[in-house]
Amino acid sequence: MAATPSPTRSIRLVRPPTLDGTGVFCVRTGETATFYTFREIPCAIGGRGFVVHRLGLGTVYHVRVGDRLDCSCECLGYLAHGRCKHILGLLALLRSGQL
Numbered sequence: 001m002a003a004t005p006s007p008t009r010s011i012r013l014v015r016p017p018t019l020d021g022t023g024v025f026c027v028r029t030g031e032t033a034t035f036y037t038f039r040e041i042p043c044a045i046g047g048r049g050f051v052v053h054r055l056g057l058g059t060v061y062h063v064r065v066g067d068r069l070d071c072s073c074e075c076l077g078y079l080a081h082g083r084c085k086h087i088l089g090l091l092a093l094l095r096s097g098q099l
Protein backbone atom coordinates (compact mmCIF):
# COMPACT_ATOMS: atom_id res chain seq x y z
CA MET A 1 0.00 0.00 0.00
CA ALA A 2 1.34 3.44 -0.84
CA ALA A 3 2.28 5.63 2.09
CA THR A 4 0.25 8.53 0.76
CA PRO A 5 -3.06 8.78 -1.07
CA SER A 6 -3.04 9.03 -4.86
CA PRO A 7 -1.78 12.32 -6.34
CA THR A 8 -5.27 13.63 -7.06
CA ARG A 9 -6.27 13.19 -3.44
CA SER A 10 -4.76 14.83 -0.41
CA ILE A 11 -5.51 15.00 3.26
CA ARG A 12 -4.88 17.91 5.57
CA LEU A 13 -5.15 18.06 9.31
CA VAL A 14 -7.35 21.12 9.86
CA ARG A 15 -7.45 20.97 13.63
CA PRO A 16 -5.37 18.59 15.75
CA PRO A 17 -7.30 16.66 18.40
CA THR A 18 -8.24 18.95 21.29
CA LEU A 19 -8.54 18.02 24.95
CA ASP A 20 -11.71 16.04 24.32
CA GLY A 21 -9.88 14.12 21.59
CA THR A 22 -11.87 15.51 18.66
CA GLY A 23 -10.05 16.88 15.63
CA VAL A 24 -10.89 17.83 12.05
CA PHE A 25 -9.31 16.78 8.77
CA CYS A 26 -10.08 17.64 5.17
CA VAL A 27 -9.87 15.25 2.22
CA ARG A 28 -9.48 17.01 -1.11
CA THR A 29 -10.22 15.02 -4.26
CA GLY A 30 -9.69 17.16 -7.34
CA GLU A 31 -11.78 20.27 -6.73
CA THR A 32 -13.91 18.73 -4.00
CA ALA A 33 -13.02 19.22 -0.35
CA THR A 34 -14.78 17.15 2.29
CA PHE A 35 -14.41 17.86 5.99
CA TYR A 36 -14.53 15.19 8.67
CA THR A 37 -14.39 15.28 12.42
CA PHE A 38 -12.57 12.40 14.05
CA ARG A 39 -11.96 11.09 17.53
CA GLU A 40 -9.73 8.23 18.62
CA ILE A 41 -11.47 5.44 20.49
CA PRO A 42 -10.03 2.47 22.40
CA CYS A 43 -9.28 -0.48 20.13
CA ALA A 44 -8.53 -3.87 21.69
CA ILE A 45 -8.03 -5.93 18.52
CA GLY A 46 -4.94 -4.29 17.01
CA GLY A 47 -4.35 -1.00 15.28
CA ARG A 48 -5.81 2.33 16.33
CA GLY A 49 -9.53 3.01 16.22
CA PHE A 50 -11.19 6.25 15.11
CA VAL A 51 -14.75 7.45 14.82
CA VAL A 52 -14.92 9.52 11.63
CA HIS A 53 -17.92 11.78 11.02
CA ARG A 54 -18.45 13.39 7.64
CA LEU A 55 -19.60 16.94 8.28
CA GLY A 56 -22.90 17.97 6.75
CA LEU A 57 -24.19 14.50 5.94
CA GLY A 58 -24.19 12.87 9.35
CA THR A 59 -22.48 9.72 8.14
CA VAL A 60 -20.37 8.12 10.86
CA TYR A 61 -17.74 5.49 10.14
CA HIS A 62 -15.67 3.48 12.56
CA VAL A 63 -12.20 3.26 11.05
CA ARG A 64 -9.33 1.08 12.25
CA VAL A 65 -5.79 1.67 11.05
CA GLY A 66 -2.47 -0.02 11.75
CA ASP A 67 -0.67 -2.85 10.01
CA ARG A 68 -2.28 -4.00 6.79
CA LEU A 69 -4.34 -6.68 8.54
CA ASP A 70 -5.42 -4.18 11.19
CA CYS A 71 -7.14 -1.81 8.77
CA SER A 72 -10.90 -1.80 8.41
CA CYS A 73 -13.74 0.63 7.78
CA GLU A 74 -17.52 0.54 7.60
CA CYS A 75 -17.95 2.46 4.36
CA LEU A 76 -19.09 1.01 1.04
CA GLY A 77 -15.72 1.73 -0.56
CA TYR A 78 -13.95 -0.49 1.93
CA LEU A 79 -16.55 -3.23 1.63
CA ALA A 80 -16.16 -3.21 -2.15
CA HIS A 81 -12.42 -2.68 -2.52
CA GLY A 82 -10.80 -3.52 0.82
CA ARG A 83 -9.44 0.01 1.17
CA CYS A 84 -10.88 3.48 1.24
CA LYS A 85 -10.06 7.15 1.62
CA HIS A 86 -10.75 7.05 5.34
CA ILE A 87 -8.06 4.43 5.98
CA LEU A 88 -5.60 5.93 3.50
CA GLY A 89 -6.15 9.39 4.92
CA LEU A 90 -5.72 8.42 8.56
CA LEU A 91 -2.66 6.30 7.67
CA ALA A 92 -1.12 9.29 5.91
CA LEU A 93 -1.67 11.45 9.01
CA LEU A 94 -0.29 8.75 11.31
CA ARG A 95 2.79 8.10 9.18
CA SER A 96 3.59 11.77 8.91
CA GLY A 97 3.47 12.02 12.69
CA GLN A 98 0.42 14.29 12.82
CA LEU A 99 -1.63 11.87 14.92
Ligand SMILES: [Zn+2]
Pocket residue numbers: 061073074075076077078084085086087
Ligand atom coordinates in the same frame (compact mmCIF):
# COMPACT_ATOMS: atom_id res chain seq x y z
ZN1 LIG B 1 -13.94 4.09 4.67
